[in-house]
Amino acid sequence: MMRRTIDRESDVNPNLLELLKGTDLRRTAIVCGIYAAQNLAGNLIANQAVFFFERKCVHLLYNA
Numbered sequence: 263m264m265r266r267t268i269d270r271e272s273d274v275n276p277n278l279l280e281l282l283k284g285t286d287l288r289r290t291a292i293v294c295g296i297y298a299a300q301n302l303a304g305n306l307i308a309n310q311a312v313f314f315f316e317r318k319c320v321h322l323l324y325n326a
Contacts, residue, residue: 281290 280286
């Protein structure tokens with residue numbers, strides 16, 4: 263099954279515009295939407311919480 267897929271894909275010259283056509287457009291939109299939702303929900307800031315806490319000198323409260 264994998265060999266057949268590789269053989270079929272090797273005959274085609276893909277380009278980035280194919281991501282914006284047909285089923286691939288739907289997949290691209292879903293992936294971009296999920297990525298944006300994670301960032302808008304605050305995961306981007308939550309993953310960098312240490313940076314923000316150090317900027318506000320929160321570590322000084324625990325060293326006293």
